[in-house]
Amino acid sequence: MKKSKISLETSFWAGQEVENPFEFLEVFFEYANLDYYKETLNHFLLHTNKLEAYEAGTPGQTFIIYTAFRSFLKACFSLKTKDKKLKVRKAPEKWSILGQASLTSEEYQNPFLVFQKAFDEKTPDEFDFFLCEITHLSLSPFAEEFEYDFITPFIHLTKMLDAAKIISERGIKKNKE
Template sequence: MKKIKLSLETSFWAIDEIVDPFKLINVFFNYCTIDIYKNTLSEIMLYVNKAEVCNKERPGDLFDFHTAVRSFIRGAYLLNFKAKRWEVKKAPKDWLIISQGSLNKQEYQNPFLVFEKAFECKTLEEYEFFLNEIVHVSLSPYKEQFDYDLINPHIHLVKMLDAAQIINERGIKKIKNK
């Protein structure tokens, strides 16, 4: 199998250029919390259909959000190929399933399924286009009409954030060859 080379482009928001998608997840959630990412994404989505500018006081925050989430999407794409060799550690029995977020039980048990489903639905380029478009339009004082789907990429991105949070919390282990 040919090894996929894809720059995660983390040097815009992280200290170093990161090449490992698992390390990216850790740095990504150290940069901001999942709640901040989800709230910012929701706020941006609210401004997509408004003739108002999102976050007028600090529009640079949306640039930071864009660069970090773009790196995250690229890392999520690479995680898609890691599922055959890695698995997420099981949650301890005493953990309450509060952090399940938008995931169903099967996705909570195996978060790699989320990335697989997401990239079956849309390509990496389509997710990057979605991110570019919603940030661009939310910073525009004009109302725009869309002839393409913004809902499915949004739903999958939220699920990918939840899945990555689970991977970050529970950790991973290499699958032993049988």
């Protein structure tokens, strides 16, 4: 039985359809840099409780970033099982703690662990709900009460951004084991 591929839905924001998650990372980080994605995610979260909408003058751009993040989550979900066949090229013997970003030393050595941990704790639908809710709440000029844990998926998504950047920088190779 042939496995069906998950559409990464990149045509909305990248202007082309990308199916390979490793090619996706290249396109994703060409579209915007890691700092922009992390800053935007932070602003989304900060604006969930504010009476002002995030980027009120350009809600269309916020929607485009939302679709890029959705594509990113889909790519991350497909990357979570890739460590059996592939591995990320070794980290330098000595690395800067700043380059490690939000990752532990173990995660920095094997960024695939980040995706496994994230999707063991939260389902893709839960991440999608999180992304939809923080985007919706950040665009709303009203303070709304919510009982959803935004912090856990936010931390996972931040770590996934860092792990994805490391994979795209170091590259991958086939696992010989």
